[in-house]
Amino acid sequence: MRGDTGFPIRVRFSKHGKVRFISHRDIARAFERAFRIAELPLAFTLGFSPRPKVSFGLALSVGFESDAEYLDLELSTDVDVEPVAASLTAALPEGIDVTGVARIADRAPALQEAVSAVQYRFEIVVDDPEVAASRIDALLAAPDLVITRSRKGKQVVEDVRPAIRTLQPCGTTDRGVLLATELSTRPTGVRPGDLGTALGLPVGRVLRTHQWIERDGARLEPLEADPRSPATAPDGAETAGPHALQARAS
Amino acid sequence: MTTLWPAIEPLLDRVEKPARYIGMERGSQQPEHRPGRAAWLLVYPDTYEIGLPNQGLQILYEILNERDDSLAERAYAPWLDMESAMRDARVPFFSVDTHRAARDFDVVAFNLSAELVYTNVLNCLDLGGVPIRAVDRGSDDPVVIAGGHCTFNPEPLADFLDAVVIGEGEEVVAQITEAIGAWKRAGRSDREALLHELATISGVYVPSMYDVEYDGMALRSVTPRYADVPARVDKRTVADLADWPYPKHQLVPLVEVVHDRLNVEIFRGCTRGCRFCQAGMITRPVRERPEEQVRSMVVDGLKRSGYDEVALTSLSSADFSGIDGLVAGLVNEQAGTGRVALSLPSLRVDAFTVGLASEIQKVRRTGLTFAPEAGSWRLRQVINKLITEEDLYAAVDGAYSQGWRRVKLYFLTGLPTEMDADTMGIAELAKTVVEIGRKHTKAASATISVGGYVPKPHTPFQWFGQNSIAELQRKIFMLRDSLRGSKAKLKWHDPEATFVEGICSRGDRRIGRVIERVWRSGGTFQEWSEHFRLDRWTSAMEAEGLDADWYVTRHRTEDEVLPWDHIAAGLHKDFLWQDWKESLAEHGLPDCRWTPCYDCGVCTDYALEHVVASPLAPAGGSQGTGQDLSTGGAVPVQLLPTRTPVKAAT
Known part of the structure; x- marks a missing residue:
């Protein structure tokens, strides 16, 4: 449950360098420790083993880097979010930098449901860029892209072609070409690795560059998607911050 | 470079x-x-x-x-x-x-x-x-x-x-x-x-x-x-742990590891005198860290690491002088910041330690671990782990009544003088423990973990011939059959790995060639069951013309030159031999931290002393574990002068 007692904030962070080899779960644990080191006033779940109220966005594969990862966190008091980015960055492993913090509205839709598009830039290892270009054209021209993957131990066959919005070369590296792609996360996602397999070319470094929340025809950066303001606070003092509290008391 | x-x-x-x-x-x-x-x-x-x-x-x-x-x-x-x-x-x-x-x-x-x-x-x-x-x-x-x-x-x-x-x-x-x-x-x-x-x-x-x-x-x-x-x-021994408040910056790994928490060593050494325990023999004397230093290492360590769990480590943490006060203090201090879990590994088996555990584990009472080590009082006297059945039952009754649902008990099998009645005592204890638990909760269960005993150098059992693979297997299967259908779940170590541990524990220089052969045949990560293969070791022993039983299952005599005789842990060989004889006579030996010195050799040879803040055995401590203090009672140990840590944790 979110938004019942606390003050939700959204955190954007990047993941670069050696730390790209740690898992989504390791990132979660690193943040939990960082919250305590930075002495953020966390709101906890009730019950037998209280946990901080944190919810992470879409998982990033081990080995990928990112400019745009997100998590939502609930605080027990309303703090000035300005210094939070720096204090969290100092408490996090090298390569994980908090690049933005925003207060968000109560009951803002969870990141995992809200984010509907992601963009990547990734390297394809290939001698001849023309080979990559022609295979991309063929892939995009095909009516479907059926891949088999294991999900919870079962082999699942899916057509992921609808999830590929764009895919085009955007530069070269010393061992191949850089591709830029925008992918839908629903109803079924597709990963850069799947694209490499479909192209028949090995994938090198992968960078997630953006995540988007699409709502009513608008495309929103998650930090800006659900801002908190007194006007949008649904019901009264408990969720609207100290100013509202004072206002009611007076 | x-x-x-x-x-x-x-x-x-x-x-x-x-x-x-x-x-x-x-x-x-x-x-x-x-x-x-x-x-x-x-x-x-x-x-x-x-x-x-x-x-x-x-x-x-x-x-x-x-x-x-x-x-x-x-x-x-x-x-x-x-x-x-x-x-x-x-x-x-x-x-x-x-x-x-x-x-x-x-x-x-x-x-x-x-x-x-x-x-x-x-x-x-x-x-x-x-x-x-x-x-x-x-x-x-x-x-x-x-x-x-x-x-x-x-x-x-x-x-x-x-x-x-x-x-x-x-x-x-x-x-x-x-x-x-x-x-x-x-x-x-x-x-x-x-x-x-x-x-x-x-x-x-x-x-x-x-x-x-x-x-x-x-x-x-x-x-x-x-x-x-x-x-x-x-051996080298630091006289006073207060001089060494390390680690000051405990490493915080990015991936999950074993013991993934802040660890603060509260004392080093143990003189309980358990005869099978090499750690207790080679780390004497007892050197407690000053309580104040423990506190500051806990507080600084938590702040620096971001951990939400701290373990107060030692070979028997409930034996720390004033452990109850230390624990209560830490629990109260951390209550403000909230949600810091405290754990005490290696607990004694008595009601006092259950009280301690309930103080620190106010929530999440999932499992509590005790190590009676042997199935009968007779055998526990042999190994000098002087826990009475009453101690154990009171401890588990306390645990189940205070909300724990699972109790874990550690035992060794293949101990000196062990008869089938002693081995089966493990099953009897296990069944009684579950019965006690069922009085309090239907969900009561017990896990019984049994390891094959490997005699270790510098212990009174260094002369003892280890049980063969077949014998350990027979004992384990006997226990397994006896506990079939019971709520007590039996886990055991592979007797084949125990056998190889025996080769390496008391081996001499000739075993080096065996280790090299095993490595050359691809035998790495031998402590991982999926990579362990006994035949690599037996064929390497054969190739070197060495008889594994000579190294593992043979009893040694008093006059035998042992491969580690030129290495000294301070324990006199005649003390160890004497203690071995006492063991066979089923005589226990009290803890010299609170009773007069019996001259094992360590303090006298190395000019060391116990560094213990309290001259008294902890409440329910020695008595609680059944040790007979009538020979000494509360004898003040000589205390070192109180001193300020030279290298304070910063």
Whole structure:
């Protein structure tokens, strides 16, 4: 449950360098420790083993880097979010930098449901860029892209072609070409690795560059998607911050 | 002399758990390599997850990096997939801090906490391009050292190690650093002279400085080759833990590891006198850390690491003077910040410790662990683990009544004088424990963990012939059959691995060739059941013309020269023999921390004293464990003057 007692904030962070080899779960644990080191006033779940109220966005594969990862966190008091980015960055492993913090509205839709598009830039290892270009054209021209993957131990066959919005070369590296792609996360996602397999070319470094929340025809950066303001606070003092509290008391 | 990272990085996309190899832990260092600094590579020869938390390694890592004339990095054994990727790409064994090759270090120092890692030591050296045998190393090669509990019998690894540290490392690493520094300044020319020099440092054993003679299978003598090399190498012991508030910056790994929490060592040494326990014998005397220092290490450590759990570690944490006050204080202090869990590993079996546990585990009462070790009172007197059945039942009744649902009990089987009635006593205890639990909750269960006993050097049981594989299997199956259908779940260690541990624990220098053969046949990670194969060991023993039973299951006699007789933990051999006889007579021995000294030899030989804040046994302590204090009662131990820690935790 979110938004019942606390003050939700959204955190954007990047993941670069050696730390790209740690898992989504390791990132979660690193943040939990960082919250305590930075002495953020966390709101906890009730019950037998209280946990901080944190919810992470879409998982990033081990080995990928990112400019745009997100998590939502609930605080027990309303703090000035300005210094939070720096204090969290100092408490996090090298390569994980908090690049933005925003207060968000109560009951803002969870990141995992809200984010509907992601963009990547990734390297394809290939001698001849023309080979990559022609295979991309063929892939995009095909009516479907059926891949088999294991999900919870079962082999699942899916057509992921609808999830590929764009895919085009955007530069070269010393061992191949850089591709830029925008992918839908629903109803079924597709990963850069799947694209490499479909192209028949090995994938090198992968960078997630953006995540988007699409709502009513608008495309929103998650930090800006659900801002908190007194006007949008649904019901009264408990969720609207100290100013509202004072206002009611007076 | 630079980082191998560009060569390592491409391999990490292809291996499982790549974060094992990246370092970057909070608290880790990027030391600067300079000609004036002795460079140490501290190696834990098992996986990162097992090795990272090792406190001994972390303590030395900090101490060596604080000095101007030394630096230290860390390395762990790469898992099989990574090893094969490294060999294919010709990437040598490397440090995780700055990703430097092992050969770029002056010292490669192994932590040996378990015998079954011995083949991994050879593998790490080989993967690092370091000749595995000491005799084949030249002036370009690093000096290969080992330390840790296993080195109290260094002989099985003697052919592979240039030098061995016996006992605690805090002080001796400074002397080794100075010797290495001088050798480096002299152009690393005379390796033999360096080894000779190292052999004269107290606590350092240099195997190549000793001649070993045999009389058929029997060992006749181990004699120093030079007059200034000691005939007996004494262990090193720090007199006062207050001088060593380390680690100050405990490493916080990015991936989950064992004991993934803040660990604060509250005392070192244990004089409970359990006769099977090598740790208790070789780490005497008891040295408590001042309570105030414990508190500040807990508070600073939590603040720095971000951990939400802290363990107060020792060999028997409830024996710390005033443990109840310390625990209550910490629980109250942390209550403000909330949600910090406190844990006390290695608890005694009595109601007092259950009270302590309930104080610290207010929520999440899932499991509580006790170690009665043997199934009958008779056998517990033999091993000097003086827990009465009443103690145990009161403890588990307390545990179940206060909300715990699962109790875990540790036992050994194959102990001296053990009869089937003693073994079956384990099943009886287990069933009664479950019955007691069912009075309180239907969900009550018990896990019974049984390990085959391996006699260890420097204990009163060092003369005892270990049970054979067949005998251990028979006992375990007997227990399994008896507990079938019960709520008590039986777990056991593989008797075949126990047998190999026996070969390495009490082996002599000839076992080195066996270890080398096992390694050459691909036998690494032998403590991992999926990689352990007994036939590798039996065929290696055969190839070397050695009889495994002679090493493992044979009883030794009083006059036998033992392979570790030239290594001293301070315990007099006649004391150990006497205690062995007392054991067979089923006589217990009280804890000398609270009763008069029985002169085991450690304090008197090394001019050491117990450092214990309270002259009284803890409430429900000695009495609670059934020890008879009538001979001594509350005898004040001599207290060292209160002192301010010289090196306060900062």
